[in-house]
Amino acid sequence: MTELMLKYFRTKQKEVQKEKIYETQCPYCSMQCKMQLIEQSVVSRKQYKTVGKDNPTTQGRICIKGMNAYQHAFNRERLKYPMLKVNGEFVRITWEQALEYIKNNFTRIQEEDGLNALAVYGSASITNEEAYLLGKFARVALKTKYIDYNGRLCMSAAASAASQTFGMDRGFTNSLSEIPFTRCIILAGTNIAECQPTIMPYFEEAKANGAFLIAIDPRETATTKLADLHLKLKPGTDAALANGLLKVIIEENYVDDAFIQDRAQGFQEVKEYITSLDLEEIGEITGVPISQIRKAAAKFGKEETGMIFTARGVEQQTDGSSAVRNFLNILITTGKLGRPNCGYGAITGQGNGQGAREHGQKADQLPGYRSIENEEHREYVASVWGIDPAELPGKGVSAYEIMEKIHEGEITGMFLMCSNPIVSNPNAPFVKNALKKLKFLVAVDLFVSETARLADLILPTSSYLEDQGTMTNVEGRVTLREASCPLPGEAKHDWQIIVDIAHALGKEKYFSFSSAEEIFNELRLASQGGMADYYGITYERLRKEGGILWPCPDLLHKGTMRLFETSFAHRDGKAVMAVVPNKPVVPKEETGKEYPLYLTTGRVMSHYLTGVQTRRSPALAARNIESYMEIHPQTAEEYQIPDQSLVKIESRRGSIIVRSKYSEAIRPDTVFVPFHWADSQNVNNLVGKELDPVCRMPGFKLSAVKVSPVNDVYAN
Structure with a gap:
C-alpha cells in the first residue's frame, strides 16, 4: 500500500471516528466502581467500551456487570x-x-x-439526593406516614443490629484498606466473589499475607473456595452457630476482659446463657461438626486482629437482626473493634444501600439517621424544611407491611420509584394482588417492569449515565457520580420528577431545586449533627478527594476512616451485648414429610436484583438466560430429577418451574434458586410472609419445599 493511500485511509478514519468519554460509576453493587464509558462513532453506528477508573475503593477494577451496564441504558x-x-x-x-x-x-x-391513604415506595438504587427528596416529598408534599423502600429487604437486619449494638450503623466500622492486614476473617452468609467481585482482591491480599479465612454458607461457592475453613451449616441456623463459636471462645478464655469491662455492657448475661448451652446440640442444630466449630472459634479468638463480615445469608432471616447481633457479640467478647485491622462489615447489596437508608426513606427515619419518633430530631428537620414539627407524620410500616395495609384498604394509592416489589417481596402473589387493588398506582422506571405493568401511569426516568448525584458505598464512603450523557426522549431525573409533582400539588415553596447539587446542600444541612453527618462533604471536595467516609461534620474534617476508637455511639459510650437464643422468637419453617427440603436463595454474578436492567443487557442475559435449581445429585436421584431438566418446586405458598442443575457443592438437604427472574420463575412465590420482629426483614433464605419432575406434574 502506498504512502498516499495510507494517508487517505488515516484521514478517513479520523473523519468517521469521533470519541466521547462519559464519566460515571457502576449502577449495580455497593462497591460503586468508578468507570468511563467511551463512545466511538464509526460511520453510521456507535461502539462502546467501558474502562475502570482509579478510585479509593476499587483502584480501577470493574466486573462483568459494570463492563456491560451501558447496554441496558441504550x-x-x-x-x-x-x-x-x-x-x-x-x-x-x-x-x-x-x-x-x-x-x-x-x-x-x-x-x-385520608392523608395516609397514599404510600411512597422507594429504592436503594437511587442517589442520596433522590432518597432524601423522596422522604421529604412523602412527609411534606403528601403528608403521609407511609413510606418505605426496597432496601428494607436487603440491609435492615444488619442496620438494626449495628444500631442496637454500637448505637449507629455505617455498614463498615473500618475502611476496606484495613482488610489485607487482619489476621482472621469470618465471612458469614456472603458470596462476595459473585455479588461484589471487585472487593475480592482485599481478601485475596489478606490471605496472601497469612490471614485465616472462615466462610459460613450452606453452599460451596467461589467465595468459600478462597476460605481455609468452610462451615457448611443448615440454612437459617446462623444464630446458633454464632452461639457455638461464642461458647468455645468464652470457655477457652479467648476473652478480652479489659475491653469488656471498659467498653461493653451485657456480657455477664450473655456468658451465663452461653455456658448453659450444649455444644453437641448446637452441632445437631447447625449440621456443622463440633471439631470445625472449635477450630473456627480458636482461630478467631487467638489472633490479635480479626474482622467479621455478614451479608444476606445471615440477614435475610426472620431472626436476621439477632443473628447479626450474635456475630457482633463475638467481636465484642474478643475486643476486636475500634482498633486497626479489627471490625465489622455489612456487605451492602444495592448500589446505594447505605446512603438510601440514612436520609429518610425508611418508615421510622429522618435525614442524618435521625428518628422520626424523637421530638428533638423532628424539630431540627422541620426547621430545615420550614414546617411546624407537628405537621410531620409519625412512624409508618415496613415495605411488606405496606402491602398488607393495601389489602386492608388503609392504603389506596401509591407512588413507586425505581423498584419492582411484585418480584422482590416475599409472598409475591399476595403483593401482586395488593397492587391490583389500588385506586391509582404511579411507577417511575427505566422500563415496563413486572410491577410497572400494573401501573395506571408510568413516568420515564434517567439511567446512571444521565443522572448526576452522590452515592454512599459499602464502606460508608460518599462518592460523586458524574453524568453527562443526554436524556433520551422526554425522560427526566428522579429528583426532577419529584420536584415537578410537588409543584403540581402546590408545594413548590418546599421543592425549589434546579440541580442535584442544590438538593445535596440541603441534605448536608438536614444531616448536620445527626448520626450520619454529611455536612462537611461538598461536590467540590468529592471531585478533589474521590470520596469521603462519613461522619464528616465540617469542611476541614477529613472523614472518619475507623469508627469507635474511643467510644461507641450510645450515650454511655459502651457497646450493648444481647442474649441470642438458639431457637428464634419467630419460629422458622420446618422441613417434614410433605416439604422435605430447605430452599435458600441468592444471586448470580451476571444479574442484579429482579433483573429488570441486567436482563436487558444482551451480554449479561446470555450468561444466564433462565432461572435454575441447584440440587445435590444424591437428592436429585431420590426425587427422580434428571440433570438440566424442568422441575417443579412447591412450598406452602405456591410453585415455580425452573431447570435443574446438579451440584455437589450444596448440602443434600438443601436446594438453591437465584432470585433474578419473574413470573413463573419468581422464587419469591415460595417465600412466606413472616417478618423479623425487630427489623421487619422477610425470611428469604429459608423455606420448606418439595420438588418433582415436570413430566410427573403433567401426568397428574
Missing part, C-alpha cells in the same frame, strides 16, 4: 415518554397531562380516604 425498550394506561394499554401522553393526572388522583384519594 436498550430500545427504554421508556422515553409518560405512558398512561387506557383500556388496558399504555399510550403516550405529555408531561403536563401526566402531572395533572397525578394531581387529580392524589387529591381525590386523600380527600376520600
Whole structure:
C-alpha cells in the first residue's frame, strides 16, 4: 500500500471516528466502581467500551456487570415518554397531562380516604439526593406516614443490629484498606466473589499475607473456595452457630476482659446463657461438626486482629437482626473493634444501600439517621424544611407491611420509584394482588417492569449515565457520580420528577431545586449533627478527594476512616451485648414429610436484583438466560430429577418451574434458586410472609419445599 493511500485511509478514519468519554460509576453493587464509558462513532453506528477508573475503593477494577451496564441504558425498550394506561394499554401522553393526572388522583384519594391513604415506595438504587427528596416529598408534599423502600429487604437486619449494638450503623466500622492486614476473617452468609467481585482482591491480599479465612454458607461457592475453613451449616441456623463459636471462645478464655469491662455492657448475661448451652446440640442444630466449630472459634479468638463480615445469608432471616447481633457479640467478647485491622462489615447489596437508608426513606427515619419518633430530631428537620414539627407524620410500616395495609384498604394509592416489589417481596402473589387493588398506582422506571405493568401511569426516568448525584458505598464512603450523557426522549431525573409533582400539588415553596447539587446542600444541612453527618462533604471536595467516609461534620474534617476508637455511639459510650437464643422468637419453617427440603436463595454474578436492567443487557442475559435449581445429585436421584431438566418446586405458598442443575457443592438437604427472574420463575412465590420482629426483614433464605419432575406434574 502506498504512502498516499495510507494517508487517505488515516484521514478517513479520523473523519468517521469521533470519541466521547462519559464519566460515571457502576449502577449495580455497593462497591460503586468508578468507570468511563467511551463512545466511538464509526460511520453510521456507535461502539462502546467501558474502562475502570482509579478510585479509593476499587483502584480501577470493574466486573462483568459494570463492563456491560451501558447496554441496558441504550436498550430500545427504554421508556422515553409518560405512558398512561387506557383500556388496558399504555399510550403516550405529555408531561403536563401526566402531572395533572397525578394531581387529580392524589387529591381525590386523600380527600376520600385520608392523608395516609397514599404510600411512597422507594429504592436503594437511587442517589442520596433522590432518597432524601423522596422522604421529604412523602412527609411534606403528601403528608403521609407511609413510606418505605426496597432496601428494607436487603440491609435492615444488619442496620438494626449495628444500631442496637454500637448505637449507629455505617455498614463498615473500618475502611476496606484495613482488610489485607487482619489476621482472621469470618465471612458469614456472603458470596462476595459473585455479588461484589471487585472487593475480592482485599481478601485475596489478606490471605496472601497469612490471614485465616472462615466462610459460613450452606453452599460451596467461589467465595468459600478462597476460605481455609468452610462451615457448611443448615440454612437459617446462623444464630446458633454464632452461639457455638461464642461458647468455645468464652470457655477457652479467648476473652478480652479489659475491653469488656471498659467498653461493653451485657456480657455477664450473655456468658451465663452461653455456658448453659450444649455444644453437641448446637452441632445437631447447625449440621456443622463440633471439631470445625472449635477450630473456627480458636482461630478467631487467638489472633490479635480479626474482622467479621455478614451479608444476606445471615440477614435475610426472620431472626436476621439477632443473628447479626450474635456475630457482633463475638467481636465484642474478643475486643476486636475500634482498633486497626479489627471490625465489622455489612456487605451492602444495592448500589446505594447505605446512603438510601440514612436520609429518610425508611418508615421510622429522618435525614442524618435521625428518628422520626424523637421530638428533638423532628424539630431540627422541620426547621430545615420550614414546617411546624407537628405537621410531620409519625412512624409508618415496613415495605411488606405496606402491602398488607393495601389489602386492608388503609392504603389506596401509591407512588413507586425505581423498584419492582411484585418480584422482590416475599409472598409475591399476595403483593401482586395488593397492587391490583389500588385506586391509582404511579411507577417511575427505566422500563415496563413486572410491577410497572400494573401501573395506571408510568413516568420515564434517567439511567446512571444521565443522572448526576452522590452515592454512599459499602464502606460508608460518599462518592460523586458524574453524568453527562443526554436524556433520551422526554425522560427526566428522579429528583426532577419529584420536584415537578410537588409543584403540581402546590408545594413548590418546599421543592425549589434546579440541580442535584442544590438538593445535596440541603441534605448536608438536614444531616448536620445527626448520626450520619454529611455536612462537611461538598461536590467540590468529592471531585478533589474521590470520596469521603462519613461522619464528616465540617469542611476541614477529613472523614472518619475507623469508627469507635474511643467510644461507641450510645450515650454511655459502651457497646450493648444481647442474649441470642438458639431457637428464634419467630419460629422458622420446618422441613417434614410433605416439604422435605430447605430452599435458600441468592444471586448470580451476571444479574442484579429482579433483573429488570441486567436482563436487558444482551451480554449479561446470555450468561444466564433462565432461572435454575441447584440440587445435590444424591437428592436429585431420590426425587427422580434428571440433570438440566424442568422441575417443579412447591412450598406452602405456591410453585415455580425452573431447570435443574446438579451440584455437589450444596448440602443434600438443601436446594438453591437465584432470585433474578419473574413470573413463573419468581422464587419469591415460595417465600412466606413472616417478618423479623425487630427489623421487619422477610425470611428469604429459608423455606420448606418439595420438588418433582415436570413430566410427573403433567401426568397428574
